[in-house]
Amino acid sequence: MNSQFICASISAGRRKKEWLTGSIYEVLGNAATHQFVFYEDESMAKIIKPIIEEVADSIDTDFCATFYVRTKGHPIKIVIYINKEGNFIYFYPLKPYLTKKGYGSKKEKCDLGFYIEQILYFCDHFFIYELYTR
Amino acid sequence: MGISYSINIVLDLKYEKKNIEYFFKKCSENNICLYRDSFNLTRLDSKNATNQILNMKLEEEERCVRAIFQDTDFSIWLYNKNNLISFSIDDFGMIWRKEFMDGCYSFDFARYIRTLLIICKDFTILELTTSTF
Numbered sequence: 001m002n003s004q005f006i007c008a009s010i011s012a013g014r015r016k017k018e019w020l021t022g023s024i025y026e027v028l029g030n031a032a033t034h035q036f037v038f039y040e041d042e043s044m045a046k047i048i049k050p051i052i053e054e055v056a057d058s059i060d061t062d063f064c065a066t067f068y069v070r071t072k073g074h075p076i077k078i079v080i081y082i083n084k085e086g087n088f089i090y091f092y093p094l095k096p097y098l099t100k101k102g103y104g105s106k107k108e109k110c111d112l113g114f115y116i117e118q119i120l121y122f123c124d125h126f127f128i129y130e131l132y133t134r
Numbered sequence: 135m136g137i138s139y140s141i142n143i144v145l146d147l148k149y150e151k152k153n154i155e156y157f158f159k160k161c162s163e164n165n166i167c168l169y170r171d172s173f174n175l176t177r178l179d180s181k182n183a184t185n186q187i188l189n190m191k192l193e194e195e196e197r198c199v200r201a202i203f204q205d206t207d208f209s210i211w212l213y214n215k216n217n218l219i220s221f222s223i224d225d226f227g228m229i230w231r232k233e234f235m236d237g238c239y240s241f242d243f244a245r246y247i248r249t250l251l252i253i254c255k256d257f258t259i260l261e262l263t264t265s266t267f
Contacts, residue, residue, distance in 0.1 A: 011236050012236065023235075101256055101257050104145065104258070110258075112259045113255075116247060116251065116262055117251055120244045123244070124244070125234060126236075127234040127238050128244055130266065131243060132262065132263040133261050
């Protein structure tokens with residue numbers, strides 16, 4: 001897995017279960033709108049449809065949920081992690097989107113712009129406290 | 135004192151005059167109007183904006199340009215980060231705000247970042263960080 005990641009810290013309900021469920025409903029709706037395809041595991045062999053209640057239960061008990069998705073053909077591991085400090089969405093490119101843009105670049109590099117755009121789609125309608133790449 | 139916001143991006147673009155000028159050209163092509171500063175709304179083209187950034191006679195805190203885009207305005211700072219162009223936007227005048235799903239009405243980072251992604255579509259983005267202080 002590529003060591004780079006993109007993290008967005010967003011506002012969402014975490015104290016009350018119904019708020020959490022509503023937030024999960026929203027992000028999965030965003031994912032569907034932008035044609036994210038969900039898979040069972042990293043092998044990307046079997047397409048699944050995440051069940052909102054199961055994801056909310058997982059976050060409620062383990063404070064995190066992991067998804068394997070493809071968006072525009074690119075595989076990404078998405079981790080939703082919730083703790084006392086906030087609600088975090090992590091995008092880990094499983095195979096970096098290498099590109100040599102038309103200007104400046106001498107060789108192909110991982111264009112984080114692609115992943116930043118995707119994480120903005122995923123977090124649409126949520127207030128972003130912070131967004132950063134590492 | 136109010137809250138300040140900034141967005142910083144590092145491009146895979148060598149920090150040199152022709153590239154800085156190309157960066158500002160992309161700003162202009164995307165309808166971002168460049169001005170000398172908040173108090174001197176002398177319009178700058180990409181060449182003049184580049185000269186202002188590279189003008190070593192200016193104090194460091196003056197080496198930025200003011201930008202107006204649609205109904206928002208901000209300062210654009212350019213830095214040399216390991217010989218690559220790094221730029222920040224901050225000091226927002228009219229701010230894009232939005233009501234979010236949890237009811238909070240606040241700074242719309244996503245809209246600004248999307249705007250920057252359009253400007254940077256010719257460049258590879260190596261880093262992005264937002265700050266609130």
